[in-house]
Amino acid sequence: MKRIVHRIRPFAAAAGLALLTAAPTAAEGPVTLSVAEMRHAAALSIAYHEPQQALELSQALLARDPGDIQALVMKSRAARDLGQYRVAQQAARRAWRLAEADHPRYGAALAMAQALASDGKRTRAQWWLRRASEHAPSPGLRARAIRDFRYVRQRNPWSAQLSFSIAPSSNVNSGSTANSVTLNDWIEFPITGAAAALSGTQISAGLRARYRLSESKTARNEALFNLQHQTYVLSDSAKASAPDVSGSDFAYSSVSVGLSRTARLPGTKAPYEITAELGRNWYGGDPYMNFVKLGAAKHFALSRRTRAHVGLSAEHQDLMRGTPDADLAGLRVGLDHRLGNGDRLSLGLSARQSTSTSPHLDYRRLTARAEYAIAKPVMDMQLSMGLSLSEKNHDRSRFTSDGRHDTEMSAHLTAVFPKLDYYGFVPSVTLHASRTDSNVGLYEKKAFGLHMGFRSAF
Structure with a gap:
């Protein structure tokens, strides 16, 4: 040797x-x-x-x-x-x-x-x-x-979450599934073209980043940056139904920056968070609105297995294309409970109100949701499922004399495949379905979709 x-x-x-x-x-x-x-x-x-x-x-x-x-x-x-x-x-x-x-x-x-x-x-x-x-x-x-x-x-002041997904859907444009809409309670018009539900595939990518500006034992201040873009590819049947429309006509983009402060009050362990954001949205490639958001949330530990949270939000939307500006206020409460077998149950209730100078755009929305996550893998899959029910009411409507009333129901089932881990990322598949019933046919909708993406395993 x-x-x-x-x-x-x-x-x-x-x-x-x-x-x-x-x-x-x-x-x-x-x-x-x-x-x-x-x-x-x-x-x-x-x-x-x-x-x-x-x-x-x-x-x-x-x-x-x-x-x-x-x-x-x-x-x-x-x-x-x-x-x-x-x-x-x-x-x-x-x-x-x-x-x-x-x-x-x-x-x-x-x-x-x-x-x-x-x-x-x-x-x-x-x-x-x-x-x-x-x-x-x-x-x-x-x-x-x-x-x-x-x-x-x-210890990294930077934190970032990248997202990418492909989602085939029966209704990429949130179009109506009704055959016609009635104006002034007696004039009926057919729903065709881009106003009707069009099938296709959504392609989306996003970035959510935070930078820690300062931190102490009880507080943390961060800068926020969010970027989101989604576009669509219409199916052959959708192209036949709406030949003058392309998937990019429904493309949506959003950019925002903001500040966040997370802290604990003296003598408490559960944190509160205050955020402020401003940004711009684009629709179909053209500027759609500027917005300013304020939010506050407080978390509570009710027991070793149960946590609750409550949040308030306010938003001003500076809408373009001749649409009146809007002011929105929101309230949400939630409960998360871990069962003895490790499964998790989450319940939530939220309320939102929008007001503007155009009464037919004003609305009130109340949403209830429930989600259940199974701790033990099922056939090598981590499963979670959820249900939601939402009521949306407009006191005034351009189509009817008694306002507009929507009821939306949705459900989803998500499977994560931890054994297909690649560089700490695992694939996920979500099946989702939603239905909206409305007294105005233009807003009656049904959608079925499959969402495929990746998430971090750690």
């Missing part, structure tokens, strides 16, 4: 290497080590907080073999402990490129994440920890990568 002469501090021998032929002394001297012994010595040097010696040992190994993945990982660890973050990242990246099997890839990804996190680049570190979890050679090492990911995420 090839051996390498290197000066090594005697502590390594005393730690159990048995590399020296004589008892350790305070002086340093040349020691002849095999490759395996040198790797062992470098690993022990890192463990015993001797990064300079670990760096020298790893460099000696790399002088012998520049493609020594284990030496590159140890060099990265040692350089990181010495504050040489650029060197640490270069070594880890080279180890990653050379690695082919899961075990060395896991080590390289973990080393890169540690180097980036120590350098303050926590968002990139989180991505490398996802890589580490993907290539973890055992459940225990995967759990470590996930634990490190959560640790870094907690």
